[in-house]
Amino acid sequence: MIPDEIVARKILDSRGKPTISVTVKSEGKKGEASAPSGKSRGKYEAEPFSSKGIEFSITFLNAFGKKIVADKIELKKFSDLEKIEEIAEKLDKTKNWSLIGGNALYALEAALLKCLAAANDKGLWQFLSEEDNIPLEKIKIPRPLGNCIGGGMHVPASLQEKKTDYQEFLVLPKTEHFFDSYFINLQAYKKAKNLLVEKDKAWRGTLTDENALASTLGNEQVLDLMSEVANEIKRQFGITLGLGIDMAASSLCQVDYIYKNPRKKLTKEQQINYIVELIKKYNLVYIEDPLKEEDFSGFSRLLKEVQGIGSKVLICGDDLTATHPERLEKAIKEKSVNAVIVKPNQNGSLLKTKEFLDLAKKHDIVTIISHRSGETSDNTIAHLAVGWQAQIIKTGILGKERFAKLHELMRIEREIAKQH
Numbered sequence: 001m002i003p004d005e006i007v008a009r010k011i012l013d014s015r016g017k018p019t020i021s022v023t024v025k026s027e028g029k030k031g032e033a034s035a036p037s038g039k040s041r042g043k044y045e046a047e048p049f050s051s052k053g054i055e056f057s058i059t060f061l062n063a064f065g066k067k068i069v070a071d072k073i074e075l076k077k078f079s080d081l082e083k084i085e086e087i088a089e090k091l092d093k094t095k096n097w098s099l100i101g102g103n104a105l106y107a108l109e110a111a112l113l114k115c116l117a118a119a120n121d122k123g124l125w126q127f128l129s130e131e132d133n134i135p136l137e138k139i140k141i142p143r144p145l146g147n148c149i150g151g152g153m154h155v156p157a158s159l160q161e162k163k164t165d166y167q168e169f170l171v172l173p174k175t176e177h178f179f180d181s182y183f184i185n186l187q188a189y190k191k192a193k194n195l196l197v198e199k200d201k202a203w204r205g206t207l208t209d210e211n212a213l214a215s216t217l218g219n220e221q222v223l224d225l226m227s228e229v230a231n232e233i234k235r236q237f238g239i240t241l242g243l244g245i246d247m248a249a250s251s252l253c254q255v256d257y258i259y260k261n262p263r264k265k266l267t268k269e270q271q272i273n274y275i276v277e278l279i280k281k282y283n284l285v286y287i288e289d290p291l292k293e294e295d296f297s298g299f300s301r302l303l304k305e306v307q308g309i310g311s312k313v314l315i316c317g318d319d320l321t322a323t324h325p326e327r328l329e330k331a332i333k334e335k336s337v338n339a340v341i342v343k344p345n346q347n348g349s350l351l352k353t354k355e356f357l358d359l360a361k362k363h364d365i366v367t368i369i370s371h372r373s374g375e376t377s378d379n380t381i382a383h384l385a386v387g388w389q390a391q392i393i394k395t396g397i398l399g400k401e402r403f404a405k406l407h408e409l410m411r412i413e414r415e416i417a418k419q420h
Helices: 054-070 078-091 102-119 124-131 178-199 219-237 268-282 296-308 325-333 350-362 380-387 400-419
Strands: 005-012 018-026 029-034 143-150 168-173 241-246 286-288 314-317 339-342 366-370 392-394
Touching: 005 054, 005 102, 018 054, 018 102, 029 102, 054 078, 054 102, 078 102, 078 124, 078 350, 102 124, 102 350, 124 380, 143 178, 143 219, 168 178, 168 219, 168 286, 178 219, 178 400, 219 241, 219 268, 268 296, 296 314, 296 325, 314 366, 325 350, 339 350, 350 366, 366 380, 380 392, 380 400
Parallel strands: 143 392, 241 286, 286 314, 314 339, 339 366, 366 392
Antiparallel strands: 005 018, 018 029, 143 168, 168 241
């Protein structure tokens, strides 16, 4: 596939903030992708847009696209993105893409890949899985991790005084098929909403940036409510609903590793002990970013404590590892995590993203491809999750930008079933 047109333009994400969309055309085939943006961003992430502003990123991409077209750069396989990144690295010598912007590079590479797949008359998931020699009968659709109740930085600024400290209270159904899991997450959301109307008298129907329910209850009150939801799901549908938390602990941590808590401040040791108690009390299956983003040893101690009580809970790094292979290598060496978030625009490079994901899988670390709080209707991560066989996808539960991923996964599940 040799691109004959590459165009970048500005669009708005789900928060109404500007982001970038790229369209690539080649001999009548087309690939289009857009980049999301996170509000709760780790310090080790790539810069989303150029330090000179998003307009510079768009101007840069359009000039870059003209060079790709003029030089007749040919892409035949995924690894050919190296040709694109070699040019990008010569133009942007920063470590975090502060000239181009990680979102800009990601949108370009994703659009190129989609056009390449289309040129081969395949969906992106199929193109990627065949490159990795994954037989069709071995392909599994990732389980959906849904954000049901939320707080933290995802709550509108005007309501920051009335929110949960933890950023996300999550649900992870245990089912065989993606459609069933998606249905259960929707039912859990409805039941949680009904319980909030009953129990959270200060809640006025406010939603977070990810369309989660922005409760005003305390953290453990929310967990009590979510336990009721899980019990009701079990009673009505006979399905186990796992519960989890994204603590986004770097945003809670003050000086000297003091973590804010509704009732008191916790030292690092107290934070670790508190998390273990929460896991025991609520039978949690997932904890994301429980400690600061530099604290590899603290994560390691927590994971060891959790394994010591016989729990199989996922201790997941997001800000800790930031989809950077070198940070994951450190986490592996220190045995800090048994799960990682994979966000392609955290480093901008799909090549690095694939390297990160493969490294995690090699060491039996669960991979969770994730959306961002400021999303678009792009479905690329759904295809990456299937094509690269991530075990879990984190996409939220409601909203057109979240549905774009969820509905695409249901379509892919049907497509695979027909081909069997």
